[in-house]
Amino acid sequence: MRRATVKDVAALAEVSVTAVSRYLNAGLTLPPDTAGRIDRAVRQLDYRPNRLARSLSLGRSDTIGLVVPEIANPFFAHLAAAVEEAAEAEGLGLLLCATLNRLDRELDYLERLRSHQVDGLIFLTNHGDDGRLAERIAALPGIVLIDEDVAGTEVPKLFCDNAQGGRLAGDHLLAAGHRRLGLVGGPDGLFSSSERRAGLQAAADAAPGASLDWSISGPHTPEQGRAAAAAWLALDARPTGLFIGSGTLLSGFLEAVREAGVAVPADVSLVAFDDVGPLHLFNPPITAIRQPVAAFGRRGVALLRGRLRGEPVGPPVRLPVELVVRHSVAPPPARRPRSSRPTRKAIHP
Numbered sequence: 001m002r003r004a005t006v007k008d009v010a011a012l013a014e015v016s017v018t019a020v021s022r023y024l025n026a027g028l029t030l031p032p033d034t035a036g037r038i039d040r041a042v043r044q045l046d047y048r049p050n051r052l053a054r055s056l057s058l059g060r061s062d063t064i065g066l067v068v069p070e071i072a073n074p075f076f077a078h079l080a081a082a083v084e085e086a087a088e089a090e091g092l093g094l095l096l097c098a099t100l101n102r103l104d105r106e107l108d109y110l111e112r113l114r115s116h117q118v119d120g121l122i123f124l125t126n127h128g129d130d131g132r133l134a135e136r137i138a139a140l141p142g143i144v145l146i147d148e149d150v151a152g153t154e155v156p157k158l159f160c161d162n163a164q165g166g167r168l169a170g171d172h173l174l175a176a177g178h179r180r181l182g183l184v185g186g187p188d189g190l191f192s193s194s195e196r197r198a199g200l201q202a203a204a205d206a207a208p209g210a211s212l213d214w215s216i217s218g219p220h221t222p223e224q225g226r227a228a229a230a231a232w233l234a235l236d237a238r239p240t241g242l243f244i245g246s247g248t249l250l251s252g253f254l255e256a257v258r259e260a261g262v263a264v265p266a267d268v269s270l271v272a273f274d275d276v277g278p279l280h281l282f283n284p285p286i287t288a289i290r291q292p293v294a295a296f297g298r299r300g301v302a303l304l305r306g307r308l309r310g311e312p313v314g315p316p317v318r319l320p321v322e323l324v325v326r327h328s329v330a331p332p333p334a335r336r337p338r339s340s341r342p343t344r345k346a347i348h349p
Contacts, residue, residue, distance in 0.1 A: 004045035012041040063093035064304060065118040067109050069101035069126040073220070074247060074276040075293070076124070079147075082297025083122060090301060092119075101126050103133060110136050113143070120308050122146055122300045126220065128189030144304045146296060149191045149316075156303040157316035158296065162192045165289040166199020168323040169243040169271040172287065174207045177331040178241030178269060183215035184228040184253060185245045193217060193245065196273065200243050213239045220245070225252025233260055240332035244272040247279070250286065265330035275324050285326035292319050 006024075010017045015034060022028035023038055030038070041047070066083050068076040080096055087094045095118055099105040106125060113121050120142030125133065134152040137143055146158040173181060181204050186193040197215065204210045216231050218224035228249065232238055233256070244250045250272045257268070264270055264284060272279065275288035299317060307313075 004047045006047070008045055009038065009041045009047050012045065013037040062091065063095055063118050064301070065095040065097055065109065065112065065121045067097045067099060067106065067121055067123045067125075069099055069124065071096075071098050075274050075291070078276045078293045079124075079296055082294045083300060084297075086297045086301040090305060092301070099125075103127070103130075106133060107136055110140060110143075113140050120144070120304045122304055124148060125150060126190070127187065142304070142308055144300055144307060146300045147192070151191075154313055156307050156313055158300050158303060159192075159316055159318055160291045160296075160321050161318045162195035162321075163199035163202070165273055165291075165321045166196040166201075166243065167203050168199075168321065169273070169289055170200040170203025172271055172323055172325070172329060173241035173243070173269060174203060174210055176241070176269060176329050178239075179207070179210045179332075180213045180237075180239040180241070181210065182213060182232065182239030182242045183245070184225065184232075184242060184249050185215055185217040186220050186249075188217050196243070196245055213237075220248045222248055222252030222255070225249040225254075226256040227252075229253045229256030229260075233257070233262070238268070240334075241269045241329070242271075244270055247272060247274045247277045250279075251277075254282070264328050267333060269329040269332070271323075271329060280326060282328075284328050286328045287326045288324050290322050290324050292321070295319055 006017055006020050010020045013020065013034075015038065019028070019030065019034070020038055023030055023035065024042075064087055066080055068080060071077055071080065084094045084096075097109045097112075099109065106123075109121070110123075112118060122144050123137070124145075124147045126148060129150050131152070134150050137145075137150060137153045137155060144156045144158065145153065147160070149157060149159070170181060181200065183197055183200055185197055201212050204212045214232070214235065216228045218227065225244075225248065229252070232242070244253055250270070254264070257264070262268060270286060272286050272288045275290035276293060279286040279288050296319065299319070303317070
């Protein structure tokens with residue numbers, strides 16, 4: 001069956017093709033009788049506008065892009081769902097782009113903005129920049145950075161309060177009696193990694209007799225989590241309270257310490273960043289710093305809409321995080337009364 005065209009609608013409504021096109025695509029105000037005839041013709045013919053033709057006529061696609069390093073990471077998956085919901089509420093389509101955290105793919109998706117395949121991009125990277133990424137972003141309109149910064153860019157930015165997250169984690173471990181803290185952090189060169197470390201360091205500095213004794217950094221992968229666990233296990237004097245920088249690092253770390261017969265929280269207490277996986281189902285449930293993922297989606301789309309309307313770039317927006325207390329933190333072994341020590345059992349996700 002032949003699909004109805006704008007000419008068919010115009011003929012049935014007894015108006016010009018131009019009038020139909022401008023009424024449907026550009027919001028042309030017409031007399032009620034004329035508008036009614038067009039609306040009835042659209043319904044009768046089940047007319048569906050050609051989105052490509054509409055985008056060409058309006059100079060926009062009504063589609064935005066979300067660029068993330070990967071989809072397998074629960075944080076990015078939850079974020080994609082939040083952005084899609086917010087975009088749909090604004091009448092926008094969403095093009096999801098996974099870069100595998102590779103610069104060449106990031107630059108390719110930025111080029112799609114230049115070629116008008118999307119109106120704007122919400123952009124996340126998870127690695128350091130040698131200057132090429134900042135240069136390309138600076139040359140393009142309609143970009144919002146969220147979660148991670150790219151130095152040297154003057155675009156709308158939306159971050160969580162990473163330093164607050166590190167401080168909350170440190171304060172919680174210190175309140176349980178830990179004085180020797182450790183950090184399993186993300187990659188060097190990422191501002192989120194340095195801010196979370198700074199927050200943890202500030203907590204240690206404010207507590208008498210406390211210190212940040214040990215840290216290790218690397219990519220947000222389970223493999224790095226296992227490597228961090230091996231390094232921690234090899235220490236002669238292990239920190240008893242650890243802040244783990246992401247859920248993916250946590251999964252590898254837990255796997256390795258379980259195999260070594262180390263129990264949480266009997267032998268080591270843990271607080272993790274990114275409460276997006278089923279951490280409440282772990283044994284024991286893991287205390288975590290929770291980012292407001294839904295708010296990331298809403299505010300990211302709102303910032304992009306404002307940018308596309310020509311609103312000036314303001315200071316970076318910071319969203320607060322919260323501590324979700326579960327059962328992975330207890331007093332350190334040396335300070336715990338024997339009768340109150342938890343049962344030693346291996347952890348499993």
